[in-house]
Amino acid sequence: MKEFLSDENIKFLYLDISENMLNLKTFLKYRDSAPEFEEIKKAGRVGLPCIVINNGEEIVFDKASLDIEELKK
Structure with missing residues (x-):
């Protein structure tokens, strides 16, 4: 993701x-x-990589779900 x-x-x-x-x-x-990590923890996964937006306002695990234009603002 980096x-x-x-x-x-x-x-x-x-x-x-x-x-x-x-x-x-x-x-x-x-x-x-x-709460975004609940399913990941249940599956025994770590949850990395992830993107934390605005101090936890949103947490994203799949770059395909990112609104690129919004992030560029």
Whole structure:
């Protein structure tokens, strides 16, 4: 997804959860509390990659469901 967002000239902050504890904790905060992750957790999956938009306003797992033009604003 990182390459996809870059190719589309969309500004984003990339966090690698294996880089440090803060990044992992940030991801786990969303994963443990956001309803978008419920089905993923039930299936025993992690939920990565994902895109968190506007501090959790929306969480997207499939780039095909992104509104590219809206993200470019």
